Amino acid sequence: MTAVSSLKGSDQGRSGSNIFVLTGAGVSAESGLGTFRDRDGVWTKYDLNDVATPQGFARDPDRVRAFYNARRANLAGAAPNAAHFALARLQREMSARGGSVMICTQNVDGLHEQGGAVEVVHMHGQLLVTRCQACQATWPDRQAMRADTVCGACGRTATARPHVVWFGETPLFMERIVDAVEAADLFVAIGTSGSVYPAAGFVAQARDLGIRTCEINLQPSDNARAFDERLYGPASEVVPQWVETVLAV
C-alpha cells in the first residue's frame, strides 16, 4: 500500500483549476534513469564540480562531454512510466475543463513529452540538445558530442556542450515560472529532493501566496514540512492515484 492512504478527510481529491507541477529525478527513476542524491545516485559516483559546472567544462571539456554522452546513451533506452502518462492525462483533462497544468521539470530527459505532455517548461535544459559554448546556438542532437563537433551557426569546433543548466548558471524561463506559480491554486512537487535552488524555493513562494501545496515523493524531502499534503511511495503508483483523486472532483 502506498502512502496515498495518508490523504485525509476533506483534503482528499480537492483540486485546483490551475495546477503547477514541479518534477525532479524521482519521476523518471522508474524509467531506469538514476536520481542524483539517492544511494547510487549520480552525485555519489561523479563530482558535480567536474561534470556540472562551467569551471569543470573549462578544465576538461572531453570529460564533461563523455559524462553527458553516457547519459544520452542511457536515455535512448528509457521510456515514460505511469507517472509521466498520468501527468499528461491531468494536463489534457484539466485543459478540457478550462483549467491549466504547467509541468515545470528539473529533468533534462524529455520523458514528459514522450508521455504525451504538451506544455513542459525545462528549467534545467534538455539533454538531447547541444549548445555552442561560444555563440550559444542550440540544436537537437541525439549523437555523442565530440571535440570536433562543428557548430552550424559559427563554424567553431571544441565548443559543443549539452544544453543543460550547470551549477553556477541561471535556470531557464524563470520569469515565466514565477508568474505561473503566482497564478496557481495548487502547487505540487513530485520526485524532487528539494535541495537545489531556485526550484527548491518555489514551495515557499507558493505558501507565501496562500497556495495549497502537495508533495509526492518516495520519502519526505528536505522541504517536506512546507507542504500541506504529503504522499509517499513510488511515483508510478502514487501519481496516477493522485491524478484520479484530482479529476474525480
Ligand code: OAD
Ligand atoms: P534528487 O536526486 O536530488 O532527488 C530525487 C528525489 O526523488 C529524492 O527525494 C528521492 O527520494 C525521490 N525518488 C526516488 N525514486 C523515486 C520514485 N520512484 N518515486 C518518487 N520519488 C522518488 O533529484 P532532483 O531533486 O531532481 O541539476 O535534483 C535537482 C537537480 O539536482 C537536478 O535537476 C540536477 C541535480 O544536480 C543539475 O544537474 C543542474
